[in-house]
Amino acid sequence: MTPAGTLGPVPPKPAQSSGLRARLRALVHEVGKFGTVGGIAFAIDLMIFNVLLRNGAETLTAKTVSTIIATTIAFLGNRFWTWRDGRHTNMARQYTMFFVLNAIGLGIALTCLAISHYGLGQIWPALRSPVADNIAGQFVGTAMGTMFRFWSYRRFVFRATDAPVPGEAAETGEPPDRSVTPSSSSTR
Numbered sequence: 001m002t003p004a005g006t007l008g009p010v011p012p013k014p015a016q017s018s019g020l021r022a023r024l025r026a027l028v029h030e031v032g033k034f035g036t037v038g039g040i041a042f043a044i045d046l047m048i049f050n051v052l053l054r055n056g057a058e059t060l061t062a063k064t065v066s067t068i069i070a071t072t073i074a075f076l077g078n079r080f081w082t083w084r085d086g087r088h089t090n091m092a093r094q095y096t097m098f099f100v101l102n103a104i105g106l107g108i109a110l111t112c113l114a115i116s117h118y119g120l121g122q123i124w125p126a127l128r129s130p131v132a133d134n135i136a137g138q139f140v141g142t143a144m145g146t147m148f149r150f151w152s153y154r155r156f157v158f159r160a161t162d163a164p165v166p167g168e169a170a171e172t173g174e175p176p177d178r179s180v181t182p183s184s185s186s187t188r
Contacts, residue, residue: 030082034150037077045070046138053130059117060110063137067109071102083158094157101152108148109141116140 045066052062075098079091116136121128127136 033082041074086158105145112141113137
């Protein structure tokens with residue numbers, strides 16, 4: 001105890017704040033990689049979608065085909081770069097789960113496109129143009145689908161190495177702790 005008016009030793013900062021910063025840095029790094037892979041896949045999706053539209057493909061068919069191709073590229077980028085240190089014990093299961101969750105993301109984009117093109121396009125014909133289709137399907141739909149994809153891929157497809165598998169003992173209902181980067185010697 002120090003006498004009144006004098007300064008004593010400064011108490012150490014709680015370890016929680018540095019742990020929180022490390023977790024935030026790891027999350028930002030993870031989002032950056034996911035965004036890079038997604039940006040490349042988005043550019044491929046956009047290019048293929050527009051090529052198919054210009055060659056007379058139906059709007060929803062063009063979006064479905066472009067998304068399937070872009071999804072394959074996104075899976076490879078996320079599997080071998082973004083979450084390369086995650087649990088990779090069964091690639092067929094991962095690939096299937098990735099595509100199922102991506103199909104839900106595709107459904108989100110197709111819903112936005114269908115509402116704009118076929119729903120609102122009946123009232124405002126300008127919403128049936130390629131520009132409107134790109135805004136609804138590629139920008140609005142893809143943005144909404146991407147938020148879902150990041151959460152679901154991270155939670156269900158590319159879990160951290162130390163995260164429990166859903167259905168295993170000790171399930172807490174909380175997302176896996178990704179603050180510790182798994183070693184590169186993890187099982188693939």
